[in-house]
Amino acid sequence: MQQQLLYGVAVVPAVIGLTQIAKTAGLPGQLAPILAVLLGILAGLGEMYGAQWPIIQTIIVGIGLGLSSVGLYSAGNTAYTHITSKNDPAPGPTPMAPAPPGAGITLTPTPTPPDNTTK
Secondary structure (H helix, E strand, O other): OHHHHHHHHHHHHHHHHHHHHHHHOOOOHHHHHHHHHHHHHHHHHHHHHHHOOOHHHHHHHHHHHHHHHHHHHHHHHHHHHHHHOOOOOOOOOOOOOOOOOOOOOOOOOOOOOOOOOOO
């Protein structure tokens, strides 16, 4: 059982690498997670012959391998983006400059019209 666990751990970086190669070759980024899960399932099916697991168990392990590779890539990408943008100011609204004196709107009361109704 230990060999299968080590094999599964070694598959995650391989799935990430193969997915990146496919993206470089022109695969749209939205399809990369689907490809990673399919590659994980293929790896699980390859593991089925060595471990003599049932087909359902190998598919579940393969889905787990694919999703693990997607999560690992996402976490690494987020960390890399955060580290490299540390010197940049945080995105957000730019503060407004204070208005110069006298530039505000002055409200003057309007006179009320006389009441022309008679009783």
